[in-house]
Amino acid sequence: MLKKLLVAGALAAMTLGASPVHAEFPERTVENIFPWSAGTALSVSQVIAKAMGEELGVSVPVISTPGAAGTKAFITAMNRPADGYTIFDGYVAPLVLQPVLGNADWTYKDFKPLHSAVSNAFSIGGRKGETRWTDFEGLMAYGKANPGKLRYSSGSRNNLPHMVIAKVLQSYGVVAQNIPYKTDGDARKDLKAGVLDFSFVNVGAYLQDKEGFEILLVLSELPGAKASYDGAPSITDMNIDLGLSGLAPMGWTWWLVHKDTPDDVADVLRAAMKRAMNRDDVKEQISRVGFVPLDWDHTQYDEIVGPVAGQLGAMSNALAWEEEELKKLR
Amino acid sequence: MLVDSLISGFGLFMTPLALGLTLLGVLFGLLVGALPGLGPLMGIILLLPVAIGLPPVAAMGFLIAIFVGGSCGGSISAILLRIPGTPLAAATLFDGYPMAQKGRASDAIGIAISSSALGGLFGGLVLIFAAPALARVASNFAPPEYTALAITGLIAIAVISDGSLIKGLISGGFGLLLATIGTDEFSTGYRFTFGSHHMLNGFHIVAVVVGLFAISEMAYQCMSGDLLAKPKITVARPGFRSVLTTLRHWKNLLRSSVIGGFFGALPGAGGVISSFTAYAVAKAMAKPEEKYGEGAEGGVVATESSNNATVGGTLVPSLALGIPGDASSAVLIGALLILGYFPGPTLFEQQPEIVGGIFLVYLASNVFLLIAGILATPLFVYVLRVPKVFLIPTVLLLCSIGTYALQASVFDLFVMLGFGLVGILLRAASYPLAPVVIGIILGPLLENNLRRSLLISQDGYWIFLDRPVSALLLGINVLLIAGAIWFAIRQGRKTGDVSEVTGQS
Amino acid sequence: MLGKKQVNWLVIVFFAIIIAVVFQQIHTSMTEQGIATGGPYDNAAAYPRAIAILIGLLLMLQAAVSWFREPTTDTDADELTMKQAYRPLALLGIFALYLGLLGVLGYHLTTTPMIIALLLVCGARPSLRIIVTAALIAFTLAYFFEAHLKVVLPGGIYGLNIPW
Structure with missing residues (x-):
């Protein structure tokens, strides 16, 4: 009896769930594997996922899978079947930066792109009422005169803001100590409390408390980024050549699927995500958080991500330089 | 100004949608809280996509109510089944479960719900009257202060593991070690991951807690007697009487709510630490005849009022500074941003009606929690009448699905099972389990802030004494340790080896 | 089968193994990664080492206590018999098997049989009723x-x- 029932159940389940892989994709919930802990960026991905789900006719929950600078989420998603039911929330850190640093063995070419999602520019900010300097040049002069004395935070160690800030500091010959924090908010809190000298400040954080920060340098050459910080000086104003352009100095994510995902399945997802990203309500909700909705589709993936990978690869020595210099001072 | 914002927010709050969703949120929160595995954070994440399509105050009411209900719901399973539905309720089982064993399950749940609601309301008052001032104090807590505070939290282990201080400390140390597994924030190296990508972020705390408590409890439960028998438990309906019972512990209630509100306002501390601390303090200050650990009402009052006051507390830095007090409020901030409002000082100045509306939905969620929770108590208590033969498989399955849902990971389930075995072993040898949870929660706080302090410091360990608040906290710690040693010696003399039995928790 | 005394020693051995693993990892994996030395920025080993040493000291203390104190209080009570142990062992075994098969066969194929097996272990008589109940749950x-x-x-x- 028991056996019969089991077999019957199994058969029922098979016919329900395992009909030929992509007859009417998607038949069920599609999951987005998100590489960070819960926070603002998760909410942004949820906005896109919700809209995309509406376009697909199924739910798209976003699953937070933090660990090892985002690579845990990537490995987790890679171990899932290539059936289109798993989307990689392809943040630049696990997608490009960690491979560049030698911490992951894939490249951006190992994935099938769906559509670009969002970017998030950042800046170097100090606190209001700082007496030791008035602008970025002043900060650099102070740093040069006091090697190893400045404390800053890029959030985590060896993340994209760290790399870009280290590159800027390297170009000025300034050695400063990065202090890693669990969440960016804690770092900004300590900046305001006078424990840190400067910190990376993204647009969202700036919008929340414009009076609390003195934005010293916007780390992007894009005019839009400068405008988000109410016209604070950017790397173009300072004539700093970081060798970084476009998306390279900022955070962004490009949603992807497993490389072996069938094309027709990927196309369904691409079309849905494109429609979602073109919706005004989605764009508006993303912009409110201080993120920038992106509208490159999958055909532009190589053209946009390729140069980022090249540029980040070329400046990966900035982190090593900072470590070396800090060791010398000890 | 403050009253103004409440009045201006009243219109946004007094809508059927906002009120209805707040009630719905509380009920959903109680459910995800009571289910082992899922907790308030997961509840909020699951329903955020729904919330961002709503008017702002209704949306925040919905999410905050889940936070409030979820912070209380865990106590229900802790009391009835000896399984903390969330880590927040790990300290509630000390006295909640013994109360239920003595036939006072309804009372215990009634007290848990009343304390949660009253503690939550207290947290709300803190939020309304002290948010900017408290936020300023909290924002001056830097890594050295957090390090000192983490040590204070560890001292709580000494108080809650009476009779087996050494065993309690070993369990706590085990928790601290467990917290080091995964990617090190500072060196970015991998510790104890054994080459497995599953381990890159360490063990999920919920998988560990569910394993330690729930799996071991089910193994113990199925050992006892006739599992087919329908338990003959006459369940008295507590009604709103339990509010009065709770109010009789007003000193404890107030003290624990202050502790909860304070820890909530400190970003990164959170409800688990506050409930353990409140319990430890309540126990240390109680008279011996109150018999903490054997079903004292005060124990439930302390933990549940503090962990719900924490919710109000966490909203302080979140709303006043835009700095999330914990992971749940980080998601709340995300939702608020998407809705088009920037938490922070400007929100108070420019959109006081939103701030007022959020205050009101928060207060309302606690009132709804009280009413809905107490009305639903008989429903919860029904669990006790289910024969164990059905209860055990269902609980095991709920633990599995609830834990799996966190990260869609089968590995987490093996972690759960593994810690189930560890839990059985530790319980068999009378090692208290709660310190493991304290260790896991405090571990990152202690290690990371210690290393952060040393990095910030220009002259090594002196940073801890150079900063007045940190020096003060360290001084208090020294006194507490001395007190704990004295307490342990006194306890040891009085009870001798017999107390080993009570170490089982 | 197992008395309290033996369990106590089992736990001491368990923690001793954990301490050993900590040191083994510091000397192999962490040293290879270059995170076992240096200042607070680079040294990921100092803190777990300190905690492990602390646990070690406490463990020695506990071992001493067990050695000198417990044998007298622990002669007849708490002997776990094989009969008592059968159910929890079966429960854990079934659950472990379930988790092992879950990833391979999926939730829907494995869960109902797991519940049926647990019901049987817990003393339910085999009947259509328990199969339906299991499937329903x-x-x-x-x-x-x-x-x-x-x-x-x-x-x-x-x-x-x-x-x-």
């Missing part, structure tokens, strides 16, 4: 989590998922 919970909370339960290698 399994599918009701699956429906609640999959259809309402949008959790995708493990589908196994066959990708068995019910599109509710």
